[in-house]
Amino acid sequence: MQEPTQYGFYVDTTKCSGCKTCQVACKDRSDIEVGKQWRRTYEYCGGNWTADGQGAYHQDVFAYYISISCNHCSNPVCVKACPTGAMYKERSTGLVKVNQDLCIGCESCARACPYDAPQIDPQRKVMTKCDGCSDRVAKGLKPSCVMSCPQRALDFGLIAELKQQYGNDSDISGLPSSSITHPNLVLKVHAKSGQRGEIINITEV
Numbered sequence: 001m002q003e004p005t006q007y008g009f010y011v012d013t014t015k016c017s018g019c020k021t022c023q024v025a026c027k028d029r030s031d032i033e034v035g036k037q038w039r040r041t042y043e044y045c046g047g048n049w050t051a052d053g054q055g056a057y058h059q060d061v062f063a064y065y066i067s068i069s070c071n072h073c074s075n076p077v078c079v080k081a082c083p084t085g086a087m088y089k090e091r092s093t094g095l096v097k098v099n100q101d102l103c104i105g106c107e108s109c110a111r112a113c114p115y116d117a118p119q120i121d122p123q124r125k126v127m128t129k130c131d132g133c134s135d136r137v138a139k140g141l142k143p144s145c146v147m148s149c150p151q152r153a154l155d156f157g158l159i160a161e162l163k164q165q166y167g168n169d170s171d172i173s174g175l176p177s178s179s180i181t182h183p184n185l186v187l188k189v190h191a192k193s194g195q196r197g198e199i200i201n202i203t204e205v
Helices: 021-030 077-081 108-112 144-148 159-166
Strands: 007-012 040-046 049-051 057-059 062-068 087-089 096-098 119-121 126-128 154-158 185-188 197-199
Touching: 007 062, 007 159, 021 040, 021 144, 077 087, 077 108, 096 126, 144 154, 154 159, 159 185
Parallel strands: 007 185
Antiparallel strands: 007 154, 040 062, 040 197, 049 057, 087 096, 119 126
16 A cells, blocks of 8 residues: 655754744734744754853854744644544645634644644634645645745755655654654754753743
8 A cells, every 4th residue: 555645844943043033924824913933943042151260151052943833743633632523634745734614613623732833813713734735746836935034044845755854853852742743844953952941932832
């Protein structure tokens, strides 16, 4: 039996500058209202300054950025949590989508997703989320967020090809463990990612 097609994202955290151009492109393409972001840029910081007792200070301060949207997971807990079948995984692409005609706005998918991908439209009372720019993908194009990145820190394609090109890392400090949902995400991990820190722009994401 042939394996289903699966698309995914690549994020290079060593290149991402936190400019949020990807967020703007996403909002523009999908006409997303103020206050909702299908792609978010997390700023992860840590380190400290220490005195050496001789009047000098040394520091190991660091920061890096992670641009994240829906990861179109292989084990999408949002799909499992949906009571109506409105949240589903498209077999032809592996992209996770919302059938808003079936959605009752219960937000079970949002509570289940560790990446906060599904978001409620408060006016229409239905869930919304990144669909991987499936209309562009159908034309052989990459998502708007990928094409807008000035640093070329993002890529998109068949997950098998992304892994072959970039490796298999999908875990980094600041994101939940990949063992939860098996995200179709490949990361180039920042050199400081193993050090303790915290997301400092939590009110933005």
